[in-house]
Amino acid sequence: MKLKAENLHLHYGGHVALDDVNFELNGNNIIGLLGKNGAGKTSLLSLIASYREPTSGLITVDGEEPFENAKVMQQIAFLYDKDYSDESDKIGEMLEGIARYRPNFDKEYAESLINLFKLDREKQIKKFSKGMKSALNVVIGLASRAPITLLDEVYLGMDAHLREAFYKELLEEQQRFPRMFILSTHLVSEMDYLFDEVIIIDKGTVLLHEEIDTFLAKGVTITGESELVDQFVGSKQQLNVQKLGNTKSVMVYGGLTEDEYENARRLRLEISHASLHELFVHLTKEDM
Numbered sequence: 001m002k003l004k005a006e007n008l009h010l011h012y013g014g015h016v017a018l019d020d021v022n023f024e025l026n027g028n029n030i031i032g033l034l035g036k037n038g039a040g041k042t043s044l045l046s047l048i049a050s051y052r053e054p055t056s057g058l059i060t061v062d063g064e065e066p067f068e069n070a071k072v073m074q075q076i077a078f079l080y081d082k083d084y085s086d087e088s089d090k091i092g093e094m095l096e097g098i099a100r101y102r103p104n105f106d107k108e109y110a111e112s113l114i115n116l117f118k119l120d121r122e123k124q125i126k127k128f129s130k131g132m133k134s135a136l137n138v139v140i141g142l143a144s145r146a147p148i149t150l151l152d153e154v155y156l157g158m159d160a161h162l163r164e165a166f167y168k169e170l171l172e173e174q175q176r177f178p179r180m181f182i183l184s185t186h187l188v189s190e191m192d193y194l195f196d197e198v199i200i201i202d203k204g205t206v207l208l209h210e211e212i213d214t215f216l217a218k219g220v221t222i223t224g225e226s227e228l229v230d231q232f233v234g235s236k237q238q239l240n241v242q243k244l245g246n247t248k249s250v251m252v253y254g255g256l257t258e259d260e261y262e263n264a265r266r267l268r269l270e271i272s273h274a275s276l277h278e279l280f281v282h283l284t285k286e287d288m
């Protein structure tokens, strides 16, 4: 499926939550949607899911706008930290209801996920713990097999074991039934291996959208004797600098050429790649 945002704006009264957002997503990839608190991730996902209408600009799914468009809405599953405090149904009853409007919903798969996450079939959903409610969202999100699945911080409250089970299941499911997943997260270092692409949103605009390998290749840390590091770094964009005695470590953005790698070896400088977490933190810090 093709998901396209063109000059997208969303205002809440006088507050600008999304400011000229543009991107195009094609194909069956897992996309990490990263941004600091309040950057606009949930706002963007709610436009894609047609929970809201853009103030201006366009969001399209295979050329069609999702807002109040039943055909497109069926193609998109949006799972978020929903308030289940009035939900007196048990899990079986709830999934029966969902299966009625989700054409690809796989009940057998849902049952296996309920077992995997050890969700209590006899308990009312409103009595689930926070982690269980999140696991329920994962069950709905995966078993719906919607062509576009949006998971907004869906791990909230899940303990480390549950999260690991979710990540493993997501990757296996993506092998079985490839589709587009967009995952918003603050657990960048824990989830980086899941992503094929990354979108970083900052203050309501898209700071970057890249394939993960291309992006990661751009973040390089050079460590060595201070003067040599300074000489090597020259006018490159510096994301972070650390000094210890006469040793300096500089994280640069933009990647290195083969000649530069060779030069670094000659100067006995140590080169390492920055992690997604490091790149994200330094690209979005306030004084950038």
Ligand SMILES: Nc1ncnc2c1ncn2[C@@H]1O[C@H](COP(=O)(O)OP(=O)(O)OP(=O)(O)O)[C@@H](O)[C@H]1O
Pocket: 012, 015, 016, 017, 035, 036, 037, 038, 039, 040, 041, 042, 043, 044
């Ligand atoms: N219903 C609303 N009314 C007014 N302002 C809102 C509303 N929802 C969000 N905002 C504001 O819009 C901006 C973007 O919020 P949004 O929830 O999209 O960010 P986010 O990136 O998902 O944040 P977080 O990581 O904290 O969940 C924030 O400044 C927020 O305060």
